[in-house]
Structures are given as structure tokens and as C-alpha cells.
Amino acid sequence: MAEYIIEAHNICKDYSNKRVLNSLNLQLPAGGVHAVVGGNGAGKSTLFRVLLGLVQPTSGSASILGCDSRELTPQIRGKIGFVNEDHSLPEWMTVKALTKMQKSHYPQWQDDVYQQVIGNFFLRPAQKISQLSRGERAGLCLAMALAQKPEVLILDEPTLGLDVVAKQSFFESLLFTQDHDNCTILYCSHHMEEVERIADSLIIMERGEIKTVEAPEDFCQRIQYWVAEFNANPLQQAPQKDLVPDLLQLRKIDDAYHYMVLDHQADFGAFLRQHGAISPMQNPVSLDRAINAYLTRGLHLQQQKYLHKQEKV
Amino acid sequence: MIQIVTGDPRPISKQIVDGIRMKIVTGELVPGSKIPSVRGLAMQLTINTNTVARAYAKLTDEGLVEARKGLGLFVCPPRQLLSDAEREKRLGEQVDKFINEIIGLNYPNQTIVDRLSERLNALNTFHNSPNNPKQAK
Numbered sequence: 001m002a003e004y005i006i007e008a009h010n011i012c013k014d015y016s017n018k019r020v021l022n023s024l025n026l027q028l029p030a031g032g033v034h035a036v037v038g039g040n041g042a043g044k045s046t047l048f049r050v051l052l053g054l055v056q057p058t059s060g061s062a063s064i065l066g067c068d069s070r071e072l073t074p075q076i077r078g079k080i081g082f083v084n085e086d087h088s089l090p091e092w093m094t095v096k097a098l099t100k101m102q103k104s105h106y107p108q109w110q111d112d113v114y115q116q117v118i119g120n121f122f123l124r125p126a127q128k129i130s131q132l133s134r135g136e137r138a139g140l141c142l143a144m145a146l147a148q149k150p151e152v153l154i155l156d157e158p159t160l161g162l163d164v165v166a167k168q169s170f171f172e173s174l175l176f177t178q179d180h181d182n183c184t185i186l187y188c189s190h191h192m193e194e195v196e197r198i199a200d201s202l203i204i205m206e207r208g209e210i211k212t213v214e215a216p217e218d219f220c221q222r223i224q225y226w227v228a229e230f231n232a233n234p235l236q237q238a239p240q241k242d243l244v245p246d247l248l249q250l251r252k253i254d255d256a257y258h259y260m261v262l263d264h265q266a267d268f269g270a271f272l273r274q275h276g277a278i279s280p281m282q283n284p285v286s287l288d289r290a291i292n293a294y295l296t297r298g299l300h301l302q303q304q305k306y307l308h309k310q311e312k313v
Numbered sequence: 314m315i316q317i318v319t320g321d322p323r324p325i326s327k328q329i330v331d332g333i334r335m336k337i338v339t340g341e342l343v344p345g346s347k348i349p350s351v352r353g354l355a356m357q358l359t360i361n362t363n364t365v366a367r368a369y370a371k372l373t374d375e376g377l378v379e380a381r382k383g384l385g386l387f388v389c390p391p392r393q394l395l396s397d398a399e400r401e402k403r404l405g406e407q408v409d410k411f412i413n414e415i416i417g418l419n420y421p422n423q424t425i426v427d428r429l430s431e432r433l434n435a436l437n438t439f440h441n442s443p444n445n446p447k448q449a450k
Contacts, residue, residue, distance in 0.1 A: 171359050175359070279418065286321055286322045288320055
């Protein structure tokens, strides 16, 4: 058994002359739910495709379950479940016919799991696939992926466009229909409330690189959020990016300055007081705010500069 | 019923710890009562079971609940886990921290004290209740 279930070494992927993955490295141990988070175009789907061997990397190598992604054998493929946002299914079949076909393909097929998931989505065997709703299609894809008893489950924005009921069924099925000790889930989503609910580890991707892999709580702890007001002439007194190198975000709301800093070692409150802040307050940070501040770092600062210019005019 | 919210500054496992601790302190969960299983609570809240397991480990560490083999987790009888000196020290630290945060807001002392006792009284903790034998004396 390989030490890591999923590995990527120095993966680069170029589409024409756009670099989508940039010397990406990733090593995931067995078990747990790993949530990949990043803006649109960060390279999440491409990474999944490279791992699954659906796309060839320009350079570097990837492996799943100890097998090179470019040479996945049918046996290894049988241990990998994949659900993406398209939920592509054979439209002309009925649920029942598809079930029968899938069953014959996978020796490890767990019919109890399959039936339970189908039940969670209120699917009936006689239904035609072309007439299923988006939520039902997602349910059927998930049921098939879980029933094959996967050791790795890769989910690419599986809940995109699902209503609240279907989403609830989706997570109930994902989290509770089988034993998780033997399944590693790699998942990406733009819904932070989902990530907060299900992720054991958070993987932040940005411009084709992996920025951090850690527990969501640990990530939140790295970010400090301070609010302070300054004496007269605040524009000149409030310390800006040049004085705070680890600044993620600085916003002025009414008369207060809202600072978000990353990995600040020294006492940031004391620093603000030195610069004339009145009673600076540290506020707790939620996961979605922390991720938002991290992914938009720099952007807000540029915008701030622009606003200052406007104010001066 | 424990409730959690996403988007809260507290991680979900902390919300569970706080929720159960509050229920114990306010007497809603009495000593000896069983708390939901890890899987049960995870299903109730649709969250990862590992998150609940982490919260329960913390509660066990704090001595608020204990595992009885094969039966589940139960609320412990109230007992003092920290020495008097340590309790005194921790209270002092938190009071200092609180004062540092609010001193700049320039409220009269009495207002601050009133606000604090109002909030504490609203909790209806075991120590405040008239049933507490210590209080009755």
C-alpha cells in the first residue's frame, strides 16, 4: 500500500499557451474529506482530470492508489469514483436498466448502499433518465459512485445548481451511507458552508498552485481580523500595506478601519495603538471570511488605492 | 437539541462543545443523561463525523462527559476539575482581558457591571439557582 493515496509531483499543464497548473505538488494520506477551494480558473477541475488520467499533464506526474494516472488499470479505475457537475448519464435508459448494467461491471457492487442513496433522492427504478431533474441525476451519479465501494471518490462541484432538498440528500448519502475509514474523498466546491460542514482538510488553490493544505480551523487561526478607529485625519494615520507586509485586506467602513492580516506574529493590536488607533478590537473570523480575504488579497488593496485617489480628487 | 450555524466565527466542533457545555451548566442536560452518539449527532446536523468526534474528545478531556464502554457518552456529575488557585488565576486572566478590551469605550463602571450581571443571571446556571444547597445557606 502506497503511503499516499493521491500524489502529484511538479505537475504543469498548459492549454495552448495558458498555464493552468504550475509545478503543482500534492500528497494526500488515506481517509478523510479533502476540500479543494479556489476561484474560477484556479485549476481545480484540471487537477482532477490529470489525477484521473483524463488529461495528460505537460510535465510532471500524478498517481492514485500508487498507480500512475496515465496508466490506470481497469482494476484501479474500479476503485475510483468520480462525479462531476455535468452528471452525464445514458439518456435513453431507465434507472433500472442502468442499475443492472452498472452492477455487472463492478464486482464489489454494494446494492444496499445503492438502494439507500436512490431512496434518499426518492428515485423510482422505472423512471427514464432523460426525465430526471438535476437533483435526481446528481443522486443517481452519486449512488453509482458509492455503490462501487470506491477507495477514492473525486467530486468536482457535485452540488452545483442543486436545490436545498437535493443538497441535503446528497450530503446525507455521501457522509452516512458507508464506512469512511476506507474511502478518501477529494471534493471541490464554491459553497463555503458545505466545506465547513464536511471537510477534514482544506486545500486552497490559486493560479494553478496549491497554497495550503491544513485543517479548516487551523487556517482560520492564521488570520486575524482587527477593527480600529484613528484620531483626526485618518487617511494619513492608518497604517497601510507598506507598514503591514502581511496585510490581506484593509477596508474602511464608516470611520473604522478593518484589517485582516495573515500569520502576524507580533501583537497587531499594540502595533495599531502605536499608530494612533483608539481601542483596536480583534474580532473572530469565520471560515468563509478567512478564505475570501485570502483569495482576494492584493485585490482589495489595489481598489483601496483607487478609492483614495478618487477621494483626493 | 444542539444547533450549529455555518459562517460562524467559531468552528463547528467548538459550537458543539459550547452548546453541550451550556446545556450542562443550565441544567438542561442533567448528570447521567446520555448525549447523542457521534454518528447520530453528525447525521442530525449533516456534518462530518470526525468533527463531532473531535468535539466529544474535548468534552471528555474537560471532564464534562464520560464514555461508558459500549453504551455511549454520559454527562458527568459536576465536579471541580481545577484547583482553587488555578480557577482564581483563570478568572483573573479573563477579567483583565475583558477590561482591556472595554476600557477605551468610556462607559461608567456601574453600567458595565450591570450589563455583565444581567447576562450572567439570564443564564440561570446551577450555581445561581435556588436549588443549589450552597446558595440556600
